[in-house]
Structure formats: C-alpha cells, structure tokens
Amino acid sequence: MIYKKLNSFFILLLLVTTGSYAGPPDDGYRLWLKYDLIKDVSKRETYARSVQFIAVNGTSQMLKSAADELQTGLQGLLGKSIPIIASAGARKGGIILTAGNGPTVEQQALNAEGYQITNRSDNIIIKGKTDAGVLYGAFALLRQFQTLQPVTALSLTSNPKVRYRMLNHWDNPNGTIERGYAGETLWKWYELPERIDPRYRDYARANASLGINGTVVNNVNASARFLTGEYLAKVAALATAFRPYGVKVYLSVYFPAPKVIGGLKTADPLDPEVRSWWANKAKEIYGLIPDFGGFLVKANSEGEPGPQDYGRTHADGANMLAAALAPYDGVVMWRAFVYKAAGTPDRPKADRFTAAYEEFGDLDGKFDKKVIVQVKNGPIDFQPREPFSPLFGKMPKTPLSIEFQLTQEYLGFATHLVYEAPIFKECLDTDTYAKGASSGAKSASGTTVANVVDGSLHGYALTAMAGVANTGSDRNWTGHPMAQANWYAFGRLAWDHTLSSEAIANEWINMTLTNEPQAVKRIADLMLKSREIYVNYNTPLGLSRPWTGVHFAPEPWQNKSSRPDWTAIYYHRADSLGLGYDRTSTGSNALAQYNPEVQQRWNNPETCPLPYLLWFHHVPWTKKLSTGRTLWDELCTRFYTGANSVRWMQQQWALVKNNVDPGTYADVAARLETQHKEAIWWRDAWVLYLQEFARQPIPAPYKKPDRTLDEVKALVDIYLLR
C-alpha cells in the first residue's frame, strides 16, 4: 500500500540524516534470540556466503519452525533475506534440513531428539531422526552464528541426555505466580482459548532453542479447575501454540479432583470408581491434546491432599494415575517434596531433612513404569546451598527426576544477581557413591547425581529434569535481566549436564549482551562468582532457611510458627555453645541416609567441606576451622566479604558500560545497588543476632554494623505487614 512505502521512505530519510541510529534501548523481550546484526563486517560477509538458501524437505510444523527461525535469525544477524526452498537440488552454499532415519553412521549416533550438523558439498546439513532433532539443530546452528563460531568444517553431534526436559510453572488460575518475581502468569486464562497471545509462540521458541520439550503450566498447589472441560479447552489452546516448537503441555493435578469436580464420594486411589474417573479424564484430555505430556503431582505435602488421606501410599496414588495414562504416551511425575511436621510433640526429634527418604525409601521399585519421582536437588527446599538429596543415592529401581528452582525464591527475588548454573552443577556433579567407593574417583565415577538422573547409572527407562520457571509477564520475562541466564542455563544443562557453568555463561553473554571479548570475560567472571558471593552474605558455611514468611527478608530470630520446622531457629540451632544442626549419629543422624563414603566425609567436622559444615554439625563458636579462623570469625569474615563483594560486582558491571545496551546496563546497575543495600541488611541481621549467642566482638578489620538488632528487626517487620 502506498502509505507504507512512504512510511519506509521517511524512515530511510531519518536514518540517512541521523547516521548512527541504533534503535531504542533493548527491552529484553527477545531474550538470547536477539539476532542483531553482527558488527564484524568481514565475518558477516563470510557467513553470508555460506547461507544463500534454506532447503527443507518436509512440511511438518516443526520443520517449518526450524526453517522460519533460521530465516528470521539470519535475516537479523546477516542483514540478508534468505529464501526457503523445498529442495536444494544441486545448489550449493545453503542450509539443508533433513529429518528421518537414514542409514548413515552419523544418524545412528543420534537418539530421538539429537541432531547432527555437518558441512558437505559446500552446504550445511542439519540432520535429525525426528523433526524435533532438526529443530534443535537449527537453533544450534544459529548459536554458532550468534557466538561468532565457524560454520565450516562443522561436525557437531549432540543428543539430549535426559528425555523429559521440563519447566514447572507455579502459576495460579487467578494470574498470580507462587514465588514469581517477574509479573503475573504468562497464561491469560480468561482470554483463552479464543485469544492466543503472540507471546505464547515466543515462549515456545525460547524453550525450543534450549531443547526444553515440556512445560507444566499450573502450580503444583493445583486447582481442580484445570481438569474441567472449560479449562482443558484453554490448556489445549496453549498446547496448539507450543506444538510447532516441540513443547508438550503437562498439568499439575489436584489429587481429590474426582470428589471436587467429579462428584464422587472419595478420591481413594484404589477405589474402582475413582480409577475409572481418572481413566475417563485421561481419555478426555487426549481427545483434546493428542500429545499431552502427563501429570505432575504434589500430594500429602504442605497441606495438599493425597493418597495417604485414604491410608494409601505415594506409589498407590502415582500408579493409579499411571494406569489412567497407560493407553497414551504420558507420564506421571510424582514429587518427593514431602515432610510431616517435625519437632511437634508426636515427632519431637524428627528432622525435616530425613522426611522424604523416610516416606519414599521403602517404595523403591514399587512404582509403575510410567512414573518418575521428582526430587528437589536438596533435602530441604531450594536453599542457596544444600547438599544433594539422599534419595539420589538410594533409589536404584525408581526413575528420579531432579527439580531445580530457577525463580529466585531464596536468592534475592528479582533484585539480586545470582547465576544459578554453579548451583545446578554442584549438585549434578556430586558423587552419590551409589555403587560404593570402588566406583572410582570424584569426577569420573559414573555415580554422580547426574549419572543417576540421566539413567546411565541405573538404566532408568524414563529420565527427566525440571526447573521451576522464573518467567512472568514482565516485558523481559524474568524481571532481572541477568536472570534470563538462569532459564538459559537450566535448559542447556537439561540437554547436556556435562556443559560447564562457564561455557554456558559465555554462550549466553555472547547471544544476549555483547560479543566484545574483554566484556564477555568480565561479565562471565561476575556471573560465575555471584552465587558464592550471595551465599557468603546470606547463608555461609551451611546455614539455611533464615527467612521471613515471604522469603524475602532476614529473620534468623524467627521462633514462632504453626510448625516448629517453619521457624528459623529450627534450622540454625544457635545457642551459647555454638551453631549448626547436628545431623551425625549424636544428632538426627540424617547422614545415615547417605551412602557410607558420603557419610564418612561429611560425618567428621574436620573433613566435612566448609560449605556444608553447619548443615551437619553443631560447631562451637570458638572452634578453629581449616581457614585458621574460629567459627565466629569465619562467619563474620564471610558475611562482610560477601556484602563487600557486591561492590566489586558493581565495579565489574561499570566496566562494561560501553559494551552493553544502555537500557540493560542501567537496569542491572540499579538492581546491583539494591542488592548491595540488602546484602548489608543480611549481614547486619545475622551478625547482630548471632552475636547475642557468640558474645564476641566483630573481628578486625570489620566494623560493627551502624545499627542495632532492633533497628534491623523493625526494617524486616515492614515486609511482614499485610
């Protein structure tokens, strides 16, 4: 139309006039799929010669997605419009997408979703056994361009190490997100199924770019709404939006749904009517969503109902749902996040740490073949640092999924910069000694948590990793711009847990922030140190759970709750003698749930790594640690250096000011300022509170806080007001 041409013409004039126009500040919406023009002209020209067409043999949604993404991405990166054609024929200098079971050696090396990228006859060939494999390969090739890697002499073969690579959204039907710090839910339930927000597609694209292939769209504290016909139609509309990108939809289910929406008198998993209700419900769901992924269940946990309400076990409940899914591809992911009230009169000495294994240990081998038990990385609840959950070493006959938390519930919400890959890696790389000491050295033992989860150790038929999503309706998806890296890192590790935190950071920075090598290095350094800095000012040496009810502000003094294990003092056990939770045989003996080699190392306060010390030992204030400092002095040192290190983070960030988008720069800089303020708050809260027990001065060179404990408490109290 004429006006559009004129419009463009005027834009042209403007650009000619201003010359250095670089667009508005980046709002972060595009995530790591930015596709901004590559600045290095010669590099761009070299790339451009390699990609003169995109040939795609097939018409499936996923192949179309792959070709479209390559076209869009290369258009942006190279500033060049590249045609999509049906067949390359004899043409050279293009990208060829091929899916299917071919006879070549390379394809034999692929699993169902793997991809292979090679150069042959001057073409770039992306192969996969399935369309999904090709789609993942397309994103992998784009990543090569985005990170300025060569696209000649390619020989990339990559297979996902686990089959179910999942996001879990704790999103409620009213739009809120439990533990969400980036706005409301992405899912507009009141608009669905009629309106499909364009953002759904971009959500699926972002996940596909990482290899994430499933998403649980509703909170594990589930509403029965989602199993009604009304809401299943909405969920089906989401599934339709995600399908072209290979992302399957799953639902969290409310265990008593047969009563609440089915009108039955019971939800007993062994009741025939209940079993029949679930079977019919599964049939209804698959009628609407043929590739529905399955169910995620939080049962008999934190007040949620479950099979134990009827005298049945977790296995009874999970197997009943598995039976309902038997005719279909779906699976049941049954969470092991359970803990009966510990410290109450009937369980006075009980340790929350041991609760999950106490409930699940005896059920090993008793689950249906369609059940995966989903275990949080640590025994408590997503603390900044936890030892791995004992279940990972002790459930050889039960497929275990690992659940990480991307949303920063205990990591400073959306204002603290904490790169989480080191948290995930620390857990995944720890040896469970599930086959005993003979299994070898630390890193090559084959019995790490990762080896358990990826099925290589016990030969699980089903393998999975889940990340509790940090996404929301904020324009940049994650609130903190740098928190996008946590979504990215989780996805990459769910695909391949052998990637290093550093490699992932480098990829993400190059794709998202800058290609300038010195700036990349500085930002990576900042990211890689950020978790340890956070732990230092927040919960050093194995402290845990010093939180207010909203999990925002420090409250180590919290000593009242409806349950003892919902107080802070239950965890740190500070007294006049020392600090920490004795979980050796003289205490709760939680360590007995680990394999002997782990026990031996952690059982002795002399050999227990300092990061885990107070997780397992009640240590005297005056005890000299391996650092040469007493416990008290070491604690103070860590609190102070942690808080001071945030200033270092600010300085690092300031050094890259000219290398990153100005809007992003300002955003992160402001959040770091908040983080610094709050790091000092955490430090002051802890040292002033613990000083009442330790009765020692703050060691030099640190100066005592310039406020009193009462003043700190008053500040915290504000965040407890309605």
Add this chain to the structure above:
Amino acid sequence: MIYKKLNSFFILLLLVTTGSYAGPPDDGYRLWLKYDLIKDVSKRETYARSVQFIAVNGTSQMLKSAADELQTGLQGLLGKSIPIIASAGARKGGIILTAGNGPTVEQQALNAEGYQITNRSDNIIIKGKTDAGVLYGAFALLRQFQTLQPVTALSLTSNPKVRYRMLNHWDNPNGTIERGYAGETLWKWYELPERIDPRYRDYARANASLGINGTVVNNVNASARFLTGEYLAKVAALATAFRPYGVKVYLSVYFPAPKVIGGLKTADPLDPEVRSWWANKAKEIYGLIPDFGGFLVKANSEGEPGPQDYGRTHADGANMLAAALAPYDGVVMWRAFVYKAAGTPDRPKADRFTAAYEEFGDLDGKFDKKVIVQVKNGPIDFQPREPFSPLFGKMPKTPLSIEFQLTQEYLGFATHLVYEAPIFKECLDTDTYAKGASSGAKSASGTTVANVVDGSLHGYALTAMAGVANTGSDRNWTGHPMAQANWYAFGRLAWDHTLSSEAIANEWINMTLTNEPQAVKRIADLMLKSREIYVNYNTPLGLSRPWTGVHFAPEPWQNKSSRPDWTAIYYHRADSLGLGYDRTSTGSNALAQYNPEVQQRWNNPETCPLPYLLWFHHVPWTKKLSTGRTLWDELCTRFYTGANSVRWMQQQWALVKNNVDPGTYADVAARLETQHKEAIWWRDAWVLYLQEFARQPIPAPYKKPDRTLDEVKALVDIYLLR
C-alpha cells in the same frame, strides 16, 4: 561508532528491498500517543511548514517535558526533526511555549492549569499561567495533529473544570492489583527506589496528555507499609519520575498506622499523641516529597478500621488528617463507600443503598476545609448501571469528589468491550434537583451531578474526580486494547465533563486506531453502543450485583454469605410474584434520600425510566411495561438481544480489519469471540434462573437455552474453585 553506521546501512538496504515494510504489529504500549507518520502527504507537508522550530522560554522540568513531547510527537507524525530553541526572536513558522501571568485578555481567561493556543505572526503560541498549563497545551496541540485538525487560525482556550483529576490504583505491596485485569502493578516496589522503570515516565506522559494531575499509588485497602520510611523512599522515587509531567503522588493510608507502625496504644483521632504522630508523619513525607498530594482513606468500610472503632465520626478522622496536612498543600480524600451489614438481625430491613447517606448526611458542613468526601457514582458499587448516589444532591457544604471505576470489575474484566464514557456521562449529566424544580430543564439546570462535583453549584473550594485505574503491567497497559479508551475518556472528562462520549471516542480512535473516516465511524458506533449491549445481557432494567465472589461469572442464585447484603438474592429479590427491590415508601424508602423532583419521577413505576425500574420497584412478572411487553418478556428480549448484539459488534469490527493494525485487530476480534460466549452464558444463567420464579416460557422468537440451569451452575462453579 562505525558499527552503528553499518547497522543503519543494512537496515536501509532491507527497507529498500522490501519496500512495504511497515514494522511489527502494534503492541499497544504507546497508547494514544502513537505519533505514527501521517499518511496524507499533502496534509503532512502543510503541517510541516507550520512547525519549523519549538521555542521554549524557560528551563523548568514541565516546560522541558512539553517541548520534548512536541519534538518527539512531530518527529513521528511529520517524519521531521524539529529543533528546540530558547527563543523564537523574529523567526516565524514555529511553536512558542510561554508560561506566566501575562496581561493579555486571553490569559485572564485561564485558570491555574488552563491553556490557550493561538496563531500569531505565523507562529503557534501555547500559553499557560503555569508550566503545567503549557504542558497540557502542548498535548492539546499534538492532538490537533493526531486527529488531522487544522493548526492555523487556532483559538483554543481550555480550563480544567475540576482541580484534582485523579487516578486511584488499588495496587498492593505484593504486586497484585485488587480488581486488576491487566497484569500486576506498574510499581516495582522491590526495585524501588534504586531502579526507575522507564515505564513510570510513560505512565506520567499518558496521564499528562489527558490532564490527570494526581495518582494514588496504593490500594484503599491500605498497607501500613507505605507510611514507613522504607516505603516512603520508594514513593518519593515515583514522585520524582512523575513530577516532570505534573502528576502528584498521593497515598492511601491505613487508619491504625499509629498503632501498627508507630507503636502507640490507640489510633483514636482525638488522642493528642495520635494527632502528633500524624503531624510528624506529614512532616516526614513533605521532607521527602515537597509536592505530595495528600491522603485517600477507606475507613470503617468492609472490615477496614476507622475512627468509629474509637466512637468517633468520619469527620473526626478526616479532620485529624487534615490538621496534619495543614502546613502543606495536601488534601484528604475521605471515601463515603461505607455500609454496615444490612439484612442482619440488628438491621433486618436495612438497605445497603441508604447506608452512605445515613453515615454522612449529618456530617455535612463538619469537615475541615482540606477534606473532600469521595463518593462512588452510584449508591452500591460500580454496577453496569446505577442511579446516582443520593449524596450528590444532599451535601451542599461538603466538597464531593466523584469516584468512577475504570477497571472492569463488573464489566467483563479484560475480555468484554465496554466503552465507559456513557456510564460516566449518564451520571454526571443527571439532575440532582439540589435547588429544587425551579432550577430548570434537564440539561441546563446547573444542578446536575457534574455541577455539584465541579463546584459550580455549591462553590466548593476543592473539586475532584477520581477514576479507579485499569492499568497494569500488561504490555498494552489495560489488557483489552479498547479499554485504553476508558482511561482516555475518564481523563478527558475529568478535565471537561461537557465533552460528549462520541467526541471523546472519535479523538481516541483517530489517535489510536485509524484516521480512515468510515472506519472511525464504525468503531465509534460499536463503542457507543457497547455499554447498553453489556447491560442488556448482564443486568437489564435495573438488575444489579448477580456476581460470584470473584465478580466474573453469573450467580444470581447466590443466597449464602457471611452477610446478607453480600448475596445476589438480596439485590434482585425475585419471587413468585415479581422481581426487583422496592425502594419506595412501601419498601426500604431509599428514594426518600433524593430530592423531591427525583423521588417523584422514580417513585412511580409508570414514570420511572426502564433502565432504573428494578432498582426501585418490585414489579410483577406479568406487568405490562411501556414497551408493550410484560416484565418477563421484556427481560427475555433484552437478554437475547444483548447477547445477539455481540455478534453485531463482531461484524462491525470485521469491517474495519483493513484499517487497523493487524495485531490489534486480531486481539480485539478474539476478545469479542470470548465476549459472545460469555454473553450467552449470562443470558442463559439469568433466564433459566428467573424462569423458576416467573414460570413462563421464553417468548418467541427466542429459543430456550440449549443447556439446563444445573449445567450453567456447574460451569460457574469452576470459577469458584480455588
């Protein structure tokens, strides 16, 4: 920098190549301040000749805002970079901004925030007595361009008719919005004061463009947090962001704050310590925010504490806060939305309708001069149609503000298209007969609600209008793209309540959607009819409050609640004889709260306008109405034609497909589809439920619903699940 130039160069090439590039679909973020290039070339060239510079004499923030907005706006509209200069000197063909008390006749015609735009010596002169006046004039001039009006021979003088033009945000500290349907709060409390979201400025720009000059940033169900030093610093940061656009910040206050955060034993407004606490708090606030606007208070209402807890009156409470503000410019806006539980054993015959006047009537004249009493437009609670609140006719000695609700709590959330200007206008234009019948004919009486509110009738020193905001973190601010028009309409009416709904719609459509005359006409038609259509399928003939607890789904059968006046049957009073609430002398006699002329008209079911009929009368099912139909038949006719009319809305919208942005088109089209589905739901719920009382068939030509009442109820029940 070189790469930026190359970047632009490639963008140029792209544009040249594609030719008709028109940018991505509009995401609605820019609201009515789109400033897209005017398509009519000759018009654009004519405009361009008139504006070759912007001369601004002064350096204040607001003058800078005015000049910057003109520069940005004209850059977009005309595709032309226009310099801002300090003085026009002898130059001609530009815009000159002048603030200050000049001797000219024109300026004498201006009030403090009014503006005047004239052409003189080939320049366009924008004058105001204050910088704010100039800022409003700048937006008014931009509106001339945006709506393709002439900018020669201008003689525009405009003064705001009320002094305080306010948005009320019911936003909570945890990020949720009470009755918000467009995402979370715009205010990022956890990021403030360090991080200033760029959106704060755009929020202020949008308000300034309408003349809105104040915003209450937190919910009237207020948290005491906002009065702590911690949060005042956050609020002060918002005030700083809004100040360049003349938008002042106000706070909702929690009446017992002196106890909750002040540590006092009481919040009794007559207690000297309490009074002193508030005085000190005001001093603290003004130290941080010198132009702080004041307090909004919901007290002794729906469980919120207030002065009555101490045996004091609303006036005691309000006057105490006014005393605290005495040294400053701020005011107290005290809400009259109060109603003691009606229908309870101690108030068995009480009518919620009469509650506010019962509490406030005797207090007329007893409020401090800094107090405004804020009254909802109707006596109940923002229903799709209400008669005006009786207070407007009966409080000559008390400045009354009118409170409208922009967020569609009872108007279909963010999925129904309801243009609200006709709701606001219907109330504002109704005659209160506050001076009796002699005051004249309907439209020129000088005693309409608007005449009360704008102070022209009683000479109030303080005048105000408040709109409960419909904004949230959704990219397009309001969820439904067309709901932006409600924000727009409220702002325009707060400035000048004599504007017609149609004129406002035309402005908004031209600025936001299209300038194509036929399309503008169609969209305006759709908008102007939308409220009556909604009323027809939702609550025709004066029905009200048939809502579920979430105010989303129909529940006219709801008969249980902790309070009788929180049931649905309390309001419609359906029985075997008829329908409606008898508020004549044989019933609650609420009509007695109106002036005699109003009473006379509404007291008689024969003369009572049909839209208000069931508000005031219990009407037999078989009663013949002025339409010639019985009550039952008329109800059915309205429910059915209402639902059918949504199809008409869809058809109207389809006709403008080629005239509006494709993203906006698709969005609205999908929401209309949802609206149609839900309109039928409302219709079916009502007719099937009322049929149990009326015991009559659905009249021809309408077909009875193809579902049962139980089926409708089951669907509604889904929305009541947790």
